[in-house]
Amino acid sequence: MSLKQLVLEDGSYFVGEGFGSDSESIGEIVFNTGMTGYQEIISDPSYCGQIVTFTYPLVGNYGINRDDFESVDPAILGVVVKEHCDTPSNFRSEETLDQFLEAKDIPGIAGIDTRKLTKIIRRHGTMKAMITSMDRPVSEVLEILNQTKLPIDQVSQVSTIKPYVVPGRGCRIVLMDFGMKHGILRELTKRDCHVTVVPYDTTAQEIDRLKPDGIMLTNGPGDPKNVPEAIETIKELIGQVPVFGICLGHQLIALASGADTAKMKFGHRGSNQPVKDLKNGKTYITSQNHGYSVSRESLEATDLELTQTSLNDESVEGLAHRLHPVFSVQYHPESSPGPEDTENLFDVFLENIQADKKQQKEEATCLNAQI
Numbered sequence: 001m002s003l004k005q006l007v008l009e010d011g012s013y014f015v016g017e018g019f020g021s022d023s024e025s026i027g028e029i030v031f032n033t034g035m036t037g038y039q040e041i042i043s044d045p046s047y048c049g050q051i052v053t054f055t056y057p058l059v060g061n062y063g064i065n066r067d068d069f070e071s072v073d074p075a076i077l078g079v080v081v082k083e084h085c086d087t088p089s090n091f092r093s094e095e096t097l098d099q100f101l102e103a104k105d106i107p108g109i110a111g112i113d114t115r116k117l118t119k120i121i122r123r124h125g126t127m128k129a130m131i132t133s134m135d136r137p138v139s140e141v142l143e144i145l146n147q148t149k150l151p152i153d154q155v156s157q158v159s160t161i162k163p164y165v166v167p168g169r170g171c172r173i174v175l176m177d178f179g180m181k182h183g184i185l186r187e188l189t190k191r192d193c194h195v196t197v198v199p200y201d202t203t204a205q206e207i208d209r210l211k212p213d214g215i216m217l218t219n220g221p222g223d224p225k226n227v228p229e230a231i232e233t234i235k236e237l238i239g240q241v242p243v244f245g246i247c248l249g250h251q252l253i254a255l256a257s258g259a260d261t262a263k264m265k266f267g268h269r270g271s272n273q274p275v276k277d278l279k280n281g282k283t284y285i286t287s288q289n290h291g292y293s294v295s296r297e298s299l300e301a302t303d304l305e306l307t308q309t310s311l312n313d314e315s316v317e318g319l320a321h322r323l324h325p326v327f328s329v330q331y332h333p334e335s336s337p338g339p340e341d342t343e344n345l346f347d348v349f350l351e352n353i354q355a356d357k358k359q360q361k362e363e364a365t366c367l368n369a370q371i
């Protein structure tokens, strides 16, 4: 067992037992409050550039299996836990968390008082942090952290490089990949959609050539303002075909519609975030992972309607366009991990597409009759 240290930008530091890879890493430290779902969290590309603290005290007890990945190559920069389990017990388990992190060159640190660490992050907000060996004095690590600028090109790191097709007999969907979780693709293919996954910087003209019935905008890492090309594309797409945005996709719809986004102090990351639907009065328990949110006041000057809010802090959780079949949510209806309360939103998207097709047909018949 080798000792490692976790040093935070504000000077706090923790010493723990190293596991996973021995490499050093610098990233934004955040915390996730989910009690299960570590494999999905670790492989969710939205965590690109971040070191994740798990507040649940035991991580790794059901191992790593081949089915629950949300991406092929995890983009997370480090894992912080109280205790990791080296003797997983589950019929699907193929390797331990330690073995997986080592194979993927992701450093882990265990034996950390994650409650104390989380309190620090809640008080100060998310900040830069480094996982490193004990060889470096804390003052040196702080100097490195001071001089490090965290990258802002995370979306281009995790988006697909080339378009690809997942065939189906149903609706033709173009999925703009900003760091897609496989769960989103799974929900669409489950509904027999013909999905073309395209890179984040695909233009509206290129998308138009694919003749989509609907566009999905995925989750993804970083600040939505760091993908201005996608904001321009979405501006052009709104009004052309039905659009459904998830998480980063939701934030991009807001920016494309003239609303604003801002960084939250420590974000929402967990599997039990309560959301209120303002239309039907229901509360949904949702899975979330975001550090930015749409500014509520900025919605007034736009054509966007607030449809859902967080019951924890009243932040914006859902939006719908007043004029076009465009809607979005800040949370993850595909769950993975987390509750499946809002999975029906994929059906709402497909219903919007059917309604839009019907309307287009009627308009064409009307036009033919006039001629």
Ligand SMILES: NC(=O)CC[C@H](N)C(=O)O
Pocket: 046, 218, 219, 220, 221, 222, 223, 224, 246, 247, 248, 249, 289, 290, 291, 292, 293
């Ligand atoms: N899961 C996501 O898509 C996250 C969106 C964005 N990167 C945020 O942190 O707010």
